[in-house]
Amino acid sequence: MRKFTPMIEQYLKIKAEYKDCFLFFRLGDFYEMFFDDALKASRELEITLTSRDGGGDERIPMCGVPYHSASNYIKNLVEKGFKVAICEQVEDPKVAKGVVKREVVQLITPGTVMEGTMLNEKENNYIASLAEISEQVFAVAYNDLSTGETSAALVQAGWDSLLSELFNRPIREIVISKHLATDKQAALTARLNVTLSYCEEESINEPFDMLVKDLEDPTVKPAFGRLVNYVQSTQQRAVDHLKPVQLIVLEQYLGLDMYSKRNLELTETIMKKGKQGSLLWVLDQTVTAMGSRKLKKWLERPLLNHQALTKRYLLVEGLMHDFINRKELRTQLKSIYDLERLAGRVAFGNVNARDLLQLKISLGKVPCIKALLAQFSAADLVNRGAALDPLADLKILLETSLTEDPPITIKEGNMIKDGYDDKLDQYRDASRNGKKWIAELEQREKQATNIKSLKIGYNRVFGYYIEVTRANLHLLPEGKYERKQTLTNAERFITPELKEKESLILSAEEKSIELEYQLFLKLREQVKKFIPRLQKLADQISELDVFQAFATISEQEGYVKPTLTTGPAITINKGRHPVVEKVMKDQMYVPNDVSMDKTSQILLITGPNMSGKSTYMRQVALTVIMAQIGCFVPADQAMLPIFDKIFTRIGAADDLVAGQSTFMVEMLEARHALTHATENSLILLDEIGRGTSTYDGMALAQAIIEYVHNEIGAKTLFSTHYHELTSLEQSLVNLKNIHVRAEEYEGEVVFLHQIEEGAADESYGIHVAKLAQLPAALIERAAVILAELEAKQTEYEHANKQSVQLSFFGNEPEMAKQVQVKDYGKIAAAIESFNLMEMTPMDAMNELYQLQKKVREERQ
Numbered sequence: 001m002r003k004f005t006p007m008i009e010q011y012l013k014i015k016a017e018y019k020d021c022f023l024f025f026r027l028g029d030f031y032e033m034f035f036d037d038a039l040k041a042s043r044e045l046e047i048t049l050t051s052r053d054g055g056g057d058e059r060i061p062m063c064g065v066p067y068h069s070a071s072n073y074i075k076n077l078v079e080k081g082f083k084v085a086i087c088e089q090v091e092d093p094k095v096a097k098g099v100v101k102r103e104v105v106q107l108i109t110p111g112t113v114m115e116g117t118m119l120n121e122k123e124n125n126y127i128a129s130l131a132e133i134s135e136q137v138f139a140v141a142y143n144d145l146s147t148g149e150t151s152a153a154l155v156q157a158g159w160d161s162l163l164s165e166l167f168n169r170p171i172r173e174i175v176i177s178k179h180l181a182t183d184k185q186a187a188l189t190a191r192l193n194v195t196l197s198y199c200e201e202e203s204i205n206e207p208f209d210m211l212v213k214d215l216e217d218p219t220v221k222p223a224f225g226r227l228v229n230y231v232q233s234t235q236q237r238a239v240d241h242l243k244p245v246q247l248i249v250l251e252q253y254l255g256l257d258m259y260s261k262r263n264l265e266l267t268e269t270i271m272k273k274g275k276q277g278s279l280l281w282v283l284d285q286t287v288t289a290m291g292s293r294k295l296k297k298w299l300e301r302p303l304l305n306h307q308a309l310t311k312r313y314l315l316v317e318g319l320m321h322d323f324i325n326r327k328e329l330r331t332q333l334k335s336i337y338d339l340e341r342l343a344g345r346v347a348f349g350n351v352n353a354r355d356l357l358q359l360k361i362s363l364g365k366v367p368c369i370k371a372l373l374a375q376f377s378a379a380d381l382v383n384r385g386a387a388l389d390p391l392a393d394l395k396i397l398l399e400t401s402l403t404e405d406p407p408i409t410i411k412e413g414n415m416i417k418d419g420y421d422d423k424l425d426q427y428r429d430a431s432r433n434g435k436k437w438i439a440e441l442e443q444r445e446k447q448a449t450n451i452k453s454l455k456i457g458y459n460r461v462f463g464y465y466i467e468v469t470r471a472n473l474h475l476l477p478e479g480k481y482e483r484k485q486t487l488t489n490a491e492r493f494i495t496p497e498l499k500e501k502e503s504l505i506l507s508a509e510e511k512s513i514e515l516e517y518q519l520f521l522k523l524r525e526q527v528k529k530f531i532p533r534l535q536k537l538a539d540q541i542s543e544l545d546v547f548q549a550f551a552t553i554s555e556q557e558g559y560v561k562p563t564l565t566t567g568p569a570i571t572i573n574k575g576r577h578p579v580v581e582k583v584m585k586d587q588m589y590v591p592n593d594v595s596m597d598k599t600s601q602i603l604l605i606t607g608p609n610m611s612g613k614s615t616y617m618r619q620v621a622l623t624v625i626m627a628q629i630g631c632f633v634p635a636d637q638a639m640l641p642i643f644d645k646i647f648t649r650i651g652a653a654d655d656l657v658a659g660q661s662t663f664m665v666e667m668l669e670a671r672h673a674l675t676h677a678t679e680n681s682l683i684l685l686d687e688i689g690r691g692t693s694t695y696d697g698m699a700l701a702q703a704i705i706e707y708v709h710n711e712i713g714a715k716t717l718f719s720t721h722y723h724e725l726t727s728l729e730q731s732l733v734n735l736k737n738i739h740v741r742a743e744e745y746e747g748e749v750v751f752l753h754q755i756e757e758g759a760a761d762e763s764y765g766i767h768v769a770k771l772a773q774l775p776a777a778l779i780e781r782a783a784v785i786l787a788e789l790e791a792k793q794t795e796y797e798h799a800n801k802q803s804v805q806l807s808f809f810g811n812e813p814e815m816a817k818q819v820q821v822k823d824y825g826k827i828a829a830a831i832e833s834f835n836l837m838e839m840t841p842m843d844a845m846n847e848l849y850q851l852q853k854k855v856r857e858e859r860q
């Protein structure tokens with residue numbers, strides 16, 4: 001076997017340390033990739049795959065990207081969730097003996113990108129890390145490197161709760177221990193679509209120990225330790241903008257499990273996974289990127305604290321009352337750049353003079369915002385204005401140091417103002433005077449030679465030169481001018497005098513550019529000291545932006561301030577679904593009331609398909625969430641208690657990701673709700689049981705309703721097509737039937753989308769099928785079958801009047817006595833022995849199945 005060349009050996013050695021990354025291996029003006037990396041990268045980046053002789057038996061697959069345009073390719077890979085290791089030549093190839101030394105200088109991973117173009121400005125870009133504290137307890141730490149935000153939480157209710165905590169947050173990468181169970185690792189990638197990275201080190205060393213100094217709960221420390229150790233090892237540069245770790249006590253926020261976050265489409269829709277059509281889409285009237293990110297965070301964590309919410313309402317109200325000032329505030333906020341990310345870049349050392357100029361412009365707006373807030377009548381707004389720190393000292397520093405139009409790069413000069421530094425002024429004088437001298441020389445030469453078109457120019461190769469057109473050459477005196485370059489129509493000359501001045505000008509210019517660079521680095525260091533104050537300002541501005549967004553949307557859409565009650569009742573007058581209402585263009589949304597209290601703790605909703613049952617249920621949950629983030633709500637009036645958790649089982653959510661059947665998902669979602677809900681929770685259950693046979697489904701649906709009714713007492717909206725369930729109103733005192741009204745008009749169903757008391761009488765399924773334009777013959781046939789079934793049903797009910805069915809739905813003990821099954825006693829004993837409190841719905845179903853089997857066997 002032939003041996004690889006030394007360069008390929010070097011490549012393989014480095015690659016072995018970065019197995020899970022694309023290794024961008026610098027070769028001259030290109031980053032090259034080899035072997036499997038090349039095969040994969042050529043596919044992902046759609047670049048040509050070639051091969052080269054690397055000394056081995058076969059040619060090596062290879063592809064490459066030019067060094068100067070590498071950032072786009074890197075961005076592309078990172079966006080797809082890959083990691084890229086940048087391997088540079090770290091010695092001058094001219095002096096290298098043998099193969100040039102190469103090292104990985106940076107690791108770019110989805111969770112640690114800092115470049116503006118790789119970040120979505122309206123989204124945080126989190127890297128998270130986990131630590132398994134015990135079987136049921138997990139610590140999680142978050143960091144957004146681009147803003148410095150750092151937080152941690154303790155999840156005490158097991159793995160599913162951890163997944164719910166992580167679900168749907170803008171997390172791009174999760175750092176874990178390689179010892180985390182493989183099924184858990186698989187669940188993370190399948191559920192969350194994140195890149196997994198590994199780090200074993202959990203201890204927190206200097207300077208990061210300062211960030212956890214005041215942490216109330218040290219249990220979360222290992223997760224943060226893992227996170228900073230990973231970030232530090234990948235970045236190899238300063239990350240001193242990380243804010244102290246903020247402890248998130250999950251119990252202080254509205255609990256939203258994974259299913260609810262998804263089903264309620266809070267920040268993205270289920271189908272398209274985009275913002276459009278989500279609640280965030282409706283509410284996001286923010287005008288700064290920071291505000292937009294803050295709003296998303298609030299939506300992810302609605303509050304439970306009455307006082308904090310009331311404060312938010314007051315601010316929204318204050319902004320709504322003062323329309324003119326609010327409009328002006330919006331305008332002022334629009335011109336504030338992303339202070340949070342600018343602060344991040346200052347710390348990271350990749351801020352340029354244009355960024356600092358943006359900072360200066362933004363700071364210039366703060367005094368106007370302060371003045372504006374002082375004019376509002378709401379005291380809270382005035383106080384917020386007074387609390388804003390305009391960072392006048394930083395503004396003065398930037399004003400005195402930066403020019404008005406600096407270039408993007410920091411190595412070209414023109415960044416620092418005259419008068420900022422004496423030495424720089426001296427160099428500039430020398431250079432400017434020199435240029436003035438050249439202009440005067442041009443005049444003198446023109447006069448002396450009498451050549452009007454004579455000019456003095458400059459190029460990089462020859463420096464300054466005197467240019468004379470061919471036609472005028474005869475006018476030049478002999479001997480004084482030295483010919484340097486011949487063009488088609490002109491000749492270029494130099495003189496000793498010109499060259500002498502040139503070296504003075506150029507050296508002054510060179511020195512001034514170098515000095516500007518040094519001064520800029522110093523300025524950057526000075527700005528670093530302002531980072532904590534800048535971060536605080538960014539936080540205050542982003543909150544203001546969210547409040548003005550709430551006020552803007554509330555006014556635009558006619559939302560009202562909710563009244564938070566301490567009792568259990570919900571009263572919503574003329575409530576609407578904020579998103580459906582917004583997307584309905586020509587049609588009018590039909591508002592509906594919601595009234596739930598002790599005797600209507602469960603609403604059983606019936607009504608035809610497409611009538612608006614799910615919309616009504618979601619509307620209630622979204623109204624609650626809006627109220628608990630501090631926004632006004634889409635209704636004429638709303639009195640709401642503060643809910644501790646929301647659970648949902650809505651829609652056809654086939655969990656293909658986790659490879660589970662629709663029915664299994666339905667059961668898992670139901671189990672989750674039933675195990676975690678309290679009497680202060682809100683549960684939405686949409687057509688539970690429809691994923692299995694009718695009797696199974698109905699049995700489960702009823703058992704679940706009874707369980708919620710008797711054991712939990714949570715406010716529950718339960719929609720169903722099983723009309724039999726409506727009879728539960730008689731046996732369950734806290735259950736109330738409502739239905740969505742539809743009418744038949746000339747053989748067609750007309751949806752009125754109106755909620756009314758009582759149970760619906762017809763299902764109208766065939767009409768909906770007709771609306772869906774199923775073939776006419778099929779519809780006719782369905783109508784005939786329906787008629788036959790209905791006739792049979794009546795016959796069947798008649799025949800069964802005296803006898804034999806074990807009634808699930810009547811709750812009539814006398815009926816049970818009539819069951820003519822020999823072994824009834826045994827079955828009854830079995831049912832009696834069930835410990836329902838300890839059983840999951842799945843267990844219940846299994847037991848039920850066994851009993852049914854027994855009954856059927858006996859009858860045969």
Ligand SMILES: Nc1ncnc2c1ncn2[C@@H]1O[C@H](COP(=O)(O)OP(=O)(O)OP(=O)(O)O)[C@@H](O)[C@H]1O
Nearest residue numbers: 588589590591608609610611612613614615616753
């Ligand atoms: N209050 C309303 N006002 C106007 N249109 C509504 C209203 N509620 C629902 N709709 C419209 O009716 C459509 C169907 O609503 P929804 O999905 O809630 O019905 P459903 O009763 O849950 O149907 P299914 O039983 O088939 O799941 C919605 O997409 C919406 O366009």
